[in-house]
Amino acid sequence: MNTTLETKVSIETHGCKLNQADSGKLALQFIEAGFKLVEIGQPTDIYIVNTCTVTHIADRKARRSLRSARRQNPKATIVATGCYVDRDAKALSAIPEIDIIANNANKATLVSEIIASQGDGFVSCTLGTDQIPINLNTIKTRASIKIQEGCDQVCAYCIVPKVRGRERSIPANEIVANINKLETIGYKEIVLTGTQLGTYGFDITGGPNKLHLLIEHILENTTLARLRVSSIQPQEINSELLRVWENPRVCPHMHIPLQSGSNRILKLMRRRYTRDEYLSSVEIVMSKFSEFSITTDIIVGFPEESEQDYEDTVDVVNRVGFSKLHVFPFSVRPGTTAAHLTDQIASSVKSVRVNELIRLGDEKSRAHQKQLIGKIRPVLWEGRKNRKWIGLTDTYVRVCLSDERDLYNTISRVLIEEESNGYLNCLLAE
Structure with missing residues (x-):
């Protein structure tokens, strides 16, 4: 007789924080049902891919992950869930490596469905909150x-x-x-x-x-x-x-999506603000708080985006000085209005603009980091890398610290000293 206590589960998450939230909830439900959650790459009995479908690249990544999961775990139950399922379940049904397909609405009952799929002799061993292991590597x-x-x-x-x-x-x-x-x-x-x-x-x-x-x-x-x-x-x-x-x-951090700095493109995108309204909102935030981080999303190469439209976006990035940019090339999604626009931008042009904006974003990120040098910020320590603790400030900036103490999952006040390889080196301030 098999039980959930003997059964390992892996959850691979693609895409946005909403998917991360769904996967986190699923993980907790599996743990409460007695399953053992294991990291991606370890042998497992059940492998779940929580898919994204925001771009065609996301679709391709999902298919690759599902097939790879089967190769690495030949006897496992392979599960596809998430937004790709809602958009095109038929395409995923044609992939022989997949055993179970569940759309977003069915995530709520996915644990029960998987338990049922394991056969009549499979036993669920429910744990209470006080029995959930706190020190799991997956927590x-x-x-x-x-x-x-x-x-x-x-x-x-x-x-x-x-x-x-x-x-x-x-x-x-x-x-x-x-x-x-x-x-x-x-x-x-x-x-x-x-x-x-x-x-x-x-x-x-x-x-x-x-x-x-x-x-x-x-x-x-x-x-x-x-x-x-x-x-x-x-x-x-x-x-x-x-x-x-x-x-x-x-x-003290906000993610405020820009998408484009061009009023013409914002209107074509059907965004509900203008360039000036965006800049005004950012100014309101920055004038109220002296130490604050703003991150953003930008779509490059939307249909009809001219060189001037692109330069308008570059100008907004320079004006705001975002602490981090997430830059995406426009991707045609069947079923959206933009998929029917005829003046599509060449992939080569999109690639050049994406790379330019990524470089500019890196410059702005480093400039933001330099402003933090000499200041004290609270840091939540997330793990070790190359014998250094890696943590996240309240302002959403990565820092590192050389210290032999166990700081995992604690919050410390640190003095930020210098920038090195994309991280800020710091010392404990208390």
Whole structure:
């Protein structure tokens, strides 16, 4: 007779923080059911790929991972879930290496489906929260929690509304319960995640029904050390929302997607702000907080993007000085408006622009790092690499420290000394 206590599970996650949140929830459900969670690359009995479909490259990566999982684990149950399944389950059904296909809606019952797939003699051994092993290698220092899902904005390039559905919020008390459970297990930082965080609560009657009210509710009802907000649209930034960042438990960092610095392209994309409105939102944030990091996403080579449109984006990057850029070449997604636009940009042109923006982003990131030298910041230590501790500041900057003590999953105040190979070297300040 086999039991979950003898069964190993691996979860490979592709794409956004929303997928990371889903995988984190799945991981906890598997652990609570008695399964042993193992790292990718170790022998396993069940291999899950939580797919992304935001670009054709993401699709290709998912297919490659699923086939590789079968080669490395010939007798394992191979599972495909996530957004690729919602977009094109038929294509995935044609891949013989896959045993189970589950869309986003069916993630909630995936553990039960897998248990059922193991046969009548398979026994589930449920664990309580107090029995969950805290020191599992797969338990990290930071966890993403989904507070909202779906999108009603239907940007021209984006497949997310089709694969994640309409906007819907998770009640505040359920979110707080999830955070308290993760804090009990050992997590020190929670990242609030969703497709459109700024619209949180529009569908909730009673209780916190706006993002700033939810954050205040979390701060009042948990003892969590650090709370981070994953992504905010520029048009959703206001004084009420910014007020919660005055609490030192809320990390002084925002991810504010730009996508393009050209008004013409923003309009074609159906983004709900202009270049000047974006810059104004950033200025409001930076004028209120002296030490703050802003990261962003940019899509390069959207149909009809001229050289001037691209230069407008470069200009915004120079004006803002983002601490980190995520640069993506435009990818045609079947079923989106942009897929029908005729003036597609040549791949060679997109490649040049992407590489230029990545280099510029690296310059801005280094400039931001240099501004931190000589300052003291709190750091959450995530692990060791080359005999140095690697950690993340509250402002979302990687730092490293030479120290023989066990700092894993602790928060320390550090003095930042110098930049080296993309990291900031530091000393403990206490």
